[in-house]
Amino acid sequence: MTQNLARVAVFISGSGTDLQSLIDASRDGRLSAEIAWVVSSKEEAYGLVRAGNAGIESAVFKMKEFESAQIAGEFLVRNLRDRKIDYVVMAGYLKMMPVEVLRAYPDRVVNIHPALLPKYGGKGMYGRKVHEAVIASGDKQSGPTVHLADEVYDHGKILEQRSVPVLPEDTPDTLAARVLEVEHELYPIALNKLIRGEYRL
DSSP states (O other), X not given: OOTTSEEEEEEESSOOHHXXXXXXXXXXXXXXXXXXXXXXXXXXXXXHHHHHHTTOOEEEOOGGGSSSHHHHHHHHHHHHHHXXXXXXEESSOOSOOOHHHHHHSTTOEEEEXXXXXXXXXXXXXXXXXXXXXXXXXXXXXXXXXXXXXXXXXXXXXXXXXXXXXXXXXXXXXXXXXXXXXXXXXXXXXXXXXXXXXXXXX
């Protein structure tokens, strides 16, 4: 890796398909970054296997294993700084990012959400639940949103959105699959633009 690449930590909780899209974009030059560390909230997350297959250092981080949320957050910040991380990326990470990390990395903590925010966001709105809500609403459009993370779930400045049609025959699973395909395209683009300073923050 060359010296001018940003160093990115990716936080996951599950299968890690968004992580894989970022790894692939990094490897083929579409993303001006090196995926330097992968952190999972679950030891069984398949994203950890993806990290291992790519030769990326990984770790499992659980808030409940620390005496307090503040101590946990400070531990994360130390580890991010030890690895000279420039950007923190949430890719299917189902936990709230500790406030200590948000404050240590202002405008450099990013999340992707599988719906067009500000609709269908907030605590408890993740995965299949989001797509169920979209279909139940009768909305004709859904799609992923990339945004800066702050101290509120699915809040923060929106960087990119891309629309995906909701078809009359859609189930939550078929809609999820179509949105996920677009997530894989959009996330590397948005992260690359953030790293290159192309957003007005």
